[in-house]
Amino acid sequence: YxxxxxxxxxxxxxxxxxxxxxxxxxxxxxxxxxxxxxxxxxxxxxxxxxxxxxxxxxxxxxxxxxxxxxxxxxxxxxxxSADADAFADLRTRALAPLQALPAATARRLEETLRAWLLHQGRRDEVAAALFVHPQTVRYRMSQLRELFPDLPSPQRVLELTLAVGLRGT
Known part of the structure; x- marks a missing residue:
């Protein structure tokens, strides 16, 4: 010192x-x-x-x-990380629609959702980040919009961004 x-x-x-x-x-x-x-x-x-x-x-x-x-x-x-329990609850609630899906499908859709949020919905950038065709992104996003009908809502976007942005510890 x-x-x-x-x-x-x-x-x-x-x-x-x-x-x-x-x-x-x-x-x-x-x-x-x-x-x-x-x-x-x-x-x-x-x-x-x-x-x-x-x-x-x-x-x-x-x-x-x-x-x-x-x-x-x-x-x-x-x-x-200030309240790990609250974060876990938020993540569980925000991603609840994915729970009914097979694990591999839920993982793929969560990955797509994360990229979609990160790239602000720009399909070509999402596709490049995921190494898939833009048409695949369009298909997955249509699935996500069915699961999350309020996806355009700013509150939903905030919750999903928090839920997928930092994985639980």
Whole structure:
């Protein structure tokens, strides 16, 4: 920690061998570079009175994945993992129409739905992403529209985007 700003407060004697740095007005990219040799998770910059919020986010990020270094780069995952049970319930409810189908068909349609949402319905791009003919995308989307009659609804699009965008843990 010697290369850090001299006014950095270092707490490195916590019970779980976690070290906590309270860095004043940190240059985030510089801090990340300085900590490359260490396993570190950087929480968001917060005023001193909100340091606990930064610590809580960094702790949650650390529990999600050892690959997270900067929590600012993983906000969607952190938001969606905040309540794993609610996310699982949302996913189950949003994708319920697929449950009655054979597993392979449901998987294929979910993959098509994910690509359709990602590419905002542009059939040729969806087909390229799935390595199928555009006519196949048209056929699968007609199946999905039968299963999800409210597919054009913004609320449905939001729920489906969340449900297929980040798989349950």
């Amino acid at each position: 010697r290369a850090l700003d001299p006014s950095t407060l270092v707490l490195d004697d916590l019970p779980d061998a976690t070290g906590v740095l309270l860095v004043p007005d940190a240059d985030r990219p510089r801090l990340l570079r300085q900590l490359t040799e260490r396993t570190a998770v950087i929480g968001p910059a917060r005023p001193w009175t909100r340091a606990s919020a930064s610590y809580a986010r960094a702790s949650r990020a650390r529990s999600l994945s050892c690959g997270i270094r900067d929590t600012e780069d993983h906000l969607p995952e952190l938001v969606l």
